[in-house]
Amino acid sequence: xxxxxxxxxxxxxxxxxxxxxxxxxxxxxxxEVARALLAFSGPVVEDRIxxxxxxxxxxxxxxxxxxxxxxxxxxxxxxxxxxIRAGRIRAERLGSDQGIDWRVGxxxxxxxxxxxxxxxxxxxxxxxxxxxxxxxWRRALRPGGRAGxxxxxxxxxxxxxxxxxxxxxxxPLPETAGDAASLASGAGFVDVGTRVVAVGSRSVVLTxxxxxxxx
Numbered sequence: 001x002x003x004x005x006x007x008x009x010x011x012x013x014x015x016x017x018x019x020x021x022x023x024x025x026x027x028x029x030x031x032e033v034a035r036a037l038l039a040f041s042g043p044v045v046e047d048r049i050x051x052x053x054x055x056x057x058x059x060x061x062x063x064x065x066x067x068x069x070x071x072x073x074x075x076x077x078x079x080x081x082x083x084i085r086a087g088r089i090r091a092e093r094l095g096s097d098q099g100i101d102w103r104v105g106x107x108x109x110x111x112x113x114x115x116x117x118x119x120x121x122x123x124x125x126x127x128x129x130x131x132x133x134x135x136x137w138r139r140a141l142r143p144g145g146r147a148g149x150x151x152x153x154x155x156x157x158x159x160x161x162x163x164x165x166x167x168x169x170x171x172p173l174p175e176t177a178g179d180a181a182s183l184a185s186g187a188g189f190v191d192v193g194t195r196v197v198a199v200g201s202r203s204v205v206l207t208x209x210x211x212x213x214x215x
Contacts, residue, residue, distance in 0.1 A: 010166070011106055014128065015079045017162050018055070022082030027056055027090070032199050033123050033150055034058035040195060040206040041148030047118040050075040050140070052133070053107045053125035057087030057100065063121075064091070064099035073101040075117075077110065108136045115142040122149040124204075127157075130168030134187035141211040147189065148208040151180055156202055174205050184209040 037059065043049055045067055051060040051074055060076040067074075078084050081104045091097040103111060107129055110117075120137045122129070126149045137147045154173035159166075174180040177194035184192045189209035196205050 011079055013162070014166050015081070017166060018078070018080035019082035022056065022080060022086045027058065029200060029202075030055060030058040030124055031062070033204055034062045036197050036199065036204070037121060037123050037148055037150055037206055038062050040193075041119065041121065041146060041208045043119045043121070043146075043148075046072075048072055048116065049119045049121060050077065050110055050112065050117050052077060052110065052120055052122040052137075053129060054078045054087065055080075055083050055123075055125065056090060057102075059121045059123050060087070060100045061091060061094060061096055064096040065094070067099055073099055075101045075103065075110075075112070077103045077105055077107055079104070079106055108132050110136060110140045112140050114139050115145075117141050118145050120145070120147045122147075124150055124152075127151055127167055127171055127173060130171045131187065134184070134189075138188055138211050143211060143213040145211045146208055147184070147211065148206070150204045150206055151183075153196070153203050153205065177205055180205040180207045183207075188212070 049063055054060055054076040055078060057076050060074045063074050084102050084104050088102055091100055117140050120141060151174055154175050157173055177196050180194045181192045184207055190212045191210040194205055194207045196203055
């Protein structure tokens with residue numbers, strides 16, 4: 001995302017790009033990334049959770065499978081109406097349609113009260129959101145709440161076309177797990193844990209970090 005472009009214009013361009021991708025999304029890859037993130041971050045049944053920039057809902061669907069229909073729905077937010085539509089279809093097919101609160105809208109600010117979440121998860125999307133997202137996550141998380149996210153390794157990431165133009169300019173992609181830890185701690189999170197994992201032919205950095213209090 002170019003640094004001079006108005007935020008609203010960039011969001012429209014991003015929504016259009018992902019709407020066009022929604023019918024041909026690599027669900028298998030993103031499902032595997034989501035499973036790795038959940039295993040690393042360890043949310044529990046009682047947690048109030050948001051899946052930020054959820055795409056077709058890989059994280060939200062994985063969490064919903066572990067819960068009863070009576071539990072707190074997972075908030076799944078994405079700017080792309082096409083992605084949310086694809087996620088709803090997947091949820092209905094998997095019998096998880098009652099466990100997810102789907103929202104079409106910007107991921108920043110999250111549509112929650114200050115301190116209203118226990119866990120925020122963001123798979124394969126933070127590099128499109130930028131540092132503003134990390135600041136908003138600290139607002140939205142209760143003290144002691146956790147953020148879990150994945151980022152691609154800089155050495156392996158080769159976006160093309162319009163997607164290359166949509167990458168956030170203020171968030172450097174990590175070369176190592178330590179780089180991802182520095183990113184989280186620099187945003188004010190504590191107790192940061194990171195790990196590089198292979199997902200198919202690609203590698204991603206998993207990060208989980210704790211919100212110490214008010215941003």
